[in-house]
Amino acid sequence: VENKGSLPINSYTIAQRVTYKFYTGRLNMSNSRFKQAETDLDFAFKKCTVKSKKNKRQILLYLIPAKILVGKLPRSTLLKTYNLVQFEEISKAVCTGDLRSFTVAMDAYHSFFIRKGTFLIMELSKTLVYRSFIKKITNIVKDTKIPLSKIKRLLTSLGIEMDIGEIECVLANLIFSGYIRGYVSHFHSTLVVAGSGPFPPIINITGKNEE
Amino acid sequence: TKEDEDENEAQWSDDWDDEKIDDDFSKQLRDELERDKAAQPMQV
Numbered sequence: 001v002e003n004k005g006s007l008p009i010n011s012y013t014i015a016q017r018v019t020y021k022f023y024t025g026r027l028n029m030s031n032s033r034f035k036q037a038e039t040d041l042d043f044a045f046k047k048c049t050v051k052s053k054k055n056k057r058q059i060l061l062y063l064i065p066a067k068i069l070v071g072k073l074p075r076s077t078l079l080k081t082y083n084l085v086q087f088e089e090i091s092k093a094v095c096t097g098d099l100r101s102f103t104v105a106m107d108a109y110h111s112f113f114i115r116k117g118t119f120l121i122m123e124l125s126k127t128l129v130y131r132s133f134i135k136k137i138t139n140i141v142k143d144t145k146i147p148l149s150k151i152k153r154l155l156t157s158l159g160i161e162m163d164i165g166e167i168e169c170v171l172a173n174l175i176f177s178g179y180i181r182g183y184v185s186h187f188h189s190t191l192v193v194a195g196s197g198p199f200p201p202i203i204n205i206t207g208k209n210e211e
Numbered sequence: 212t213k214e215d216e217d218e219n220e221a222q223w224s225d226d227w228d229d230e231k232i233d234d235d236f237s238k239q240l241r242d243e244l245e246r247d248k249a250a251q252p253m254q255v
Binding site for chain 1: 221222223224225227228230232234236237239240241243244247
């Protein structure tokens with residue numbers, strides 16, 4: 001949706017601009033341009049009058065996933081105000097790296113997200129949960145080298161069964177996308193993270209991948 | 212309006228991504244790692 005050749009954006013009413021940004025935001029979202037989607041939907045949410053709580057809630061259904069993917073989590077007061085507890089556990093899991101509670105919450109609200117058309121986008125936030133999970137382990141063990149067998153055992157303790165190959169694949173994707181700076185030594189079956197800044201801020205990564 | 216502005220204040224947190232390892236989940240992971248260490252045979 002381009003605005004070329006039409007009237008300047010500020011000749012429209014705020015209500016029209018809110019509607020416009022809501023749809024461009026959703027369009028950007030389905031084109032995986034999450035940073036742009038966040039900007040558009042954030043505009044729509046902020047400018048939408050507080051009196052139309054129903055519309056604001058409608059915007060949040062898309063704004064929250066977009067915000068999560070750029071590394072901004074909704075506060076529980078916001079979720080309570082708009083009765084969107086569906087995002088509560090998932091946001092918490094992104095922060096803590098608790099893969100089990102993420103999976104449980106995704107299962108519980110599976111049909112809600114499908115109905116809203118955001119299920120696949122919510123699934124993308126699993127990458128961030130993995131990132132937090134690995135980050136947490138490196139902080140606890142205070143080491144830059146983590147044997148994959150250790151990661152496997154921790155996953156098992158959470159009730160998640162993954163073989164070494166699968167773990168290696170997840171880690172390779174995290175590294176390739178830029179969420180982790182480091183490498184996987186296939187020979188030593190070990191993850192080696194960078195000595196300085198091994199986990200770059202999420203906002204830098206989401207933007208970069210979209211260019 | 213003022214009401215709208217207040218509504219939009221501080222609804223998102225972007226300072227969660229820190230090195231904190233004192234939450235329940237961290238504790239759970241640490242316990243598991245300790246258990247794992249204890250189970251390892253002594254190196255000769």
